[in-house]
Structures are given as structure tokens and as C-alpha cells.
Amino acid sequence: MSTITTINPATEKALQTYEVMTEKEATDRLEACHAAFLQWRELTHQDRAPYLEKIGQTLRDNADELAALMTNETGKLLTDGQVEIELCAALFDYAAQNGPEMLADEERAQGLNGNRSVVSYQPLGVIYSIQPWNFPLYQPVRVLAANLMAGNGCVLKHASICTGSGLRLRELCIEAGLPEDLFQVIVIDHDTSDKLIAHPKIRGVTLTGSDRAGRHVGAVAAKALKKTVLELGSNDAYLVLEDADIETAVKFSVMGRLYNNGETCVSAKRFIVTDKVYDAFVDAFAAQMNDIIMGDPTDKKSQLGPLSSQDQFDRVKGQVDDSVAKGAQILCGGEAPERKGAYYPATVLADLAPGMPAYDDEIFGPVASIIRARDDEDAMRLANESRYGLGGGIFSRDEERAFKLARDHFDTGMIRINSFGAADPNMPFGGVKDSGYGREHGGFGIKEFVNVKSIFLP
Structure with missing residues (x-):
């Protein structure tokens, strides 16, 4: 047996x-x-x-x-x-x-x-x-x-x-x-x-x-x-629009990417950032991701624990390495520490393009994909290009406009505006595509x- x-x-x-x-x-x-x-x-x-x-x-x-x-x-x-x-x-x-x-x-x-x-x-x-x-x-x-x-x-x-x-x-x-x-x-x-x-x-x-x-x-x-x-x-897109509050966007983007060690179907994975705020967002986001404390999951000081298994570690590492080999740039992380356990660091990848795992596929770990958009319209187009559609988010100071974009144009099942969260007993959970x-x-x-x-x- x-x-x-x-x-x-x-x-x-x-x-x-x-x-x-x-x-x-x-x-x-x-x-x-x-x-x-x-x-x-x-x-x-x-x-x-x-x-x-x-x-x-x-x-x-x-x-x-x-x-x-x-x-x-x-x-x-x-x-x-x-x-x-x-x-x-x-x-x-x-x-x-x-x-x-x-x-x-x-x-x-x-x-x-x-x-x-x-x-x-x-x-x-x-x-x-x-x-x-x-x-x-x-x-x-x-x-x-x-x-x-x-x-x-x-x-x-x-x-x-x-x-x-x-x-x-x-x-x-x-x-x-x-x-x-x-x-x-x-x-x-x-x-x-x-x-x-x-x-x-x-x-x-x-x-x-x-x-x-x-x-x-x-x-x-x-x-x-x-x-x-x-x-x-899913490969959930979080849009950082031209009028986004950068501090709010960075706070919830870090939270959304690292929640549950990054192993969440409805977590933030692709960050589609408009030209106007690209540098401000990416610099602050990468800095905060770089400062994340990875360690023993039973230690209250730890902000990031190990991946769930060695198999999962190998899968995430392989997706990052493949993306880098195809031209992605590592802004932070990307190199596993020499230590016991399936630990993989908070990682930010930029200069992504179709054909890279970090662009096309779901990375089930603490790896953020940064994608540059020309403007708000281009950001929504890029978000909807994905074959996935479980969750997503929009960062914008104009909440009413963000709501209309979420309702009328975002081809996904659950959308957070200026926030992050995984599930709510009172709201339907599920996706499309x-x-x-x-x-x-x-x-x-x-x-x-x-x-x-x-x-x-x-």
C-alpha cells in the first residue's frame, strides 16, 4: 500500500x-x-x-x-x-x-x-x-x-x-x-x-x-x-492609473503580492503602471519589497515565510529564471538564500514582454511583475489581454471613475479599488475565462x- x-x-x-x-x-x-x-x-x-x-x-x-x-x-x-x-x-x-x-x-x-x-x-x-x-x-x-x-x-x-x-x-x-x-x-x-x-x-x-x-x-x-x-x-492585474495615490498603491500592492507568502489565486500579481507615475511607483514598490523580512513563519517578526514545498520552490524559481533569460530585469530579490527550507525572497521583475512566464502565466509565489502602460486606456487593455480573469484592482483618486472602469470594462470576476483583500463571506467569489x-x-x-x-x- x-x-x-x-x-x-x-x-x-x-x-x-x-x-x-x-x-x-x-x-x-x-x-x-x-x-x-x-x-x-x-x-x-x-x-x-x-x-x-x-x-x-x-x-x-x-x-x-x-x-x-x-x-x-x-x-x-x-x-x-x-x-x-x-x-x-x-x-x-x-x-x-x-x-x-x-x-x-x-x-x-x-x-x-x-x-x-x-x-x-x-x-x-x-x-x-x-x-x-x-x-x-x-x-x-x-x-x-x-x-x-x-x-x-x-x-x-x-x-x-x-x-x-x-x-x-x-x-x-x-x-x-x-x-x-x-x-x-x-x-x-x-x-x-x-x-x-x-x-x-x-x-x-x-x-x-x-x-x-x-x-x-x-x-x-x-x-x-x-x-x-x-x-x-489567475494572473491578477492591479492598475496604477495616472491619478493614483502612490503611497496607497504601494502599500496595498506589497500587501497584495505577499499575502499568504504570495501563494493566493486572487492576489495581486501583475502591476500595470502608467507612464506618468511609473518611476515613482516602481521605485517605492521595489524598495518596500526589498525590505521585507523573510524568516521562520512562527516568528511574529517574519513578513514572508517559505513556499509550501520544494516542488513549489523549484516551480517559482524556474519561472523567474526563464523570464530573466528572455530579457526580464530583476529590481529586487530573484536569488534564493543559502538556507534550509523552501524560502524564496520577495522579488520584483520589470521589462516584461509576452512569452515570458512572468508576463503570461501565474507565478504562485512572492514575485511581482511590472508592466508599463502608455496611459489609463492602455492599462485596461493590457489587463484584459490575459487569459485569466479571477480578480484585479484599480488605484485611482477618482473612485467613481475607477468604479465605472471596474464595472463596465474590467474583464474579471472581483475588483478591488484602492485596497486589497482575498475573500468576503458576503460577496461572490469566482472568475471568468x-x-x-x-x-x-x-x-x-x-x-x-x-x-x-x-x-x-x-
Whole structure:
């Protein structure tokens, strides 16, 4: 039987070894989840809400332990882990407080005769959740909270490097009172995962990951006629317009590029800077990035921890080296320190052009790509040229104009104006183009995997 071993990316020490499940073992977990779903679906939305609230509180009660576990498995700053846990608890609270009203039956008049009809949101069954390592608790929770409220069961295949976080999340859900089989965590390989997608008791599939992974899972699910929600990678553009306040732009650009060690799908990655403010922004931005303190993620003084694994380090280093070989200029960073751990420094690249990884692709690490634009119109054009469209930002003193640009012209899913942030329970989360489709949060995720029934009365 094969195994996986989790490794602390800061110390390179092995943490825990887990056995990979057979197809039968995984299928047994799925069958148990379905059986639990058949009972769970009988509860009203109001009956489900207290379970979710209790899970949220249990996460808060175990915040220190959970933050330390995530830091050990992925290298994220301990402080970022604490923020992540509070976001998870807030998502359970949001679903509990808002779900009953959002999922309530809706009465409508029939258009032809005016007779009474009802739209009812009914659960589908077991939802298969395939999640990445960068937010070991938040990624599975944003699927779990919404679908538990909707009445569904959930089977989680987590990224192997944070297996412990996924298993601990399940333990705490059970400790909080959730029926034991309703949320399952399976440790399986990709071939078994593909077979599971085709199982008739899987009624929906949701994945957060790269666009390559999304194409594969989306194709496998489509062949089995399973609905999918795909939240994929991105190369988010933050526009520094001609009238931008440079201090504000630099502050949130540094924050946006380094949040979660730069390993965030919706972080700021491309900085498209207009000619008028190019030198002022780039000089200040590179100076602040150069001063970032990289170190032990458990040390409160550290502003940047290691990447999540040696594989991730090699991937980021390769993308930077390839970009430099094709003509990119390093303004700061770009050279990994001689030390134990998957540490890669805050890096700023300029003089970028199409064909370079730093221009075309997502770099999942603390590497900022600077792209010069002639003017505001050119900046928006360059932002929209990307094959991705998850998030983005606009820095401008004219907030009303920035709002209109965001609403009417920015071809992406989520836009920040003069700020940075990753997710908000009350706002939809998701993208367009190669960044996927479907939405989570803000009530939208609660209705992604339900049977919207039309009931016509005489």
C-alpha cells in the first residue's frame, strides 16, 4: 500500500505519514456519506443552522492548534493562519444566518394563467470537493459550509501536503456535533479520484486549482454529466492609473503580492503602471519589497515565510529564471538564500514582454511583475489581454471613475479599488475565462449545487 508523508517546508522535517486509500475504501466513504445525506436532507434549514454555528465556534476554540498545524504543513505565517480560521468560522456563521432565507421556497404566479407556483431549492446529494494546499482550512470550508446548509453531504480530496489539516477539520466537525459520515475526507491518488467522479452517488464536483487541473477535472466530470464549479488560477492585474495615490498603491500592492507568502489565486500579481507615475511607483514598490523580512513563519517578526514545498520552490524559481533569460530585469530579490527550507525572497521583475512566464502565466509565489502602460486606456487593455480573469484592482483618486472602469470594462470576476483583500463571506467569489466558472460565497455558493424545482399548482 502506498503512503504520503507531509513535510514542514521551513525545516524540511517529515511530519506525518498517511496510507493512501484503495478505490474500495474511498467508495465505502462515499457510500457512507450518501447514507448520512439521506437523513440530513430531512432537516429544515433552520434545523441545520445550529450545527454550522457550533462548527464555527469549535474552529475558533481550536484556533491556535489549527494555525500551528497549517504553518507546519504549508509554511504560511502563523498570523495568516489565525486570520484564515476566523474567515472559516465567519463562513459557517454566514451560511447559518442567511441560508434559511436564501433557500426558502419562493412563491410565483404562473405567467400564462396567474395560478400559484413555487420555486423550491432542494439538495442534490454528495458533492465531491477537490482542494489545494494554499489555504488548508478555508478552501474546504467554503464548499462545506454552503453545501451543509443546502442539505448536501461532502467528500473532500485535499492536497496531499496538507492531509493533516483536512483530517483535523473533519474531527472538529464531528466534535461539534455534525453527523459522523456527512463529511468525509479521503486520501487517494488522481486515478482513483477520476473514478470517484463517475460514481453515480457523486452529484456535483467542485475544484480549486490550476487551469490545467480544471480542464482535466472538468472534462472527466462532463463525460459523467456532473455539474462542476471551477475556481482556477489567475494572473491578477492591479492598475496604477495616472491619478493614483502612490503611497496607497504601494502599500496595498506589497500587501497584495505577499499575502499568504504570495501563494493566493486572487492576489495581486501583475502591476500595470502608467507612464506618468511609473518611476515613482516602481521605485517605492521595489524598495518596500526589498525590505521585507523573510524568516521562520512562527516568528511574529517574519513578513514572508517559505513556499509550501520544494516542488513549489523549484516551480517559482524556474519561472523567474526563464523570464530573466528572455530579457526580464530583476529590481529586487530573484536569488534564493543559502538556507534550509523552501524560502524564496520577495522579488520584483520589470521589462516584461509576452512569452515570458512572468508576463503570461501565474507565478504562485512572492514575485511581482511590472508592466508599463502608455496611459489609463492602455492599462485596461493590457489587463484584459490575459487569459485569466479571477480578480484585479484599480488605484485611482477618482473612485467613481475607477468604479465605472471596474464595472463596465474590467474583464474579471472581483475588483478591488484602492485596497486589497482575498475573500468576503458576503460577496461572490469566482472568475471568468481560464480562471473558471461558478461562484462561491455571498449566497451564490449555497445555490450552486441544488435542484431548483418548479412546482406548478392548479
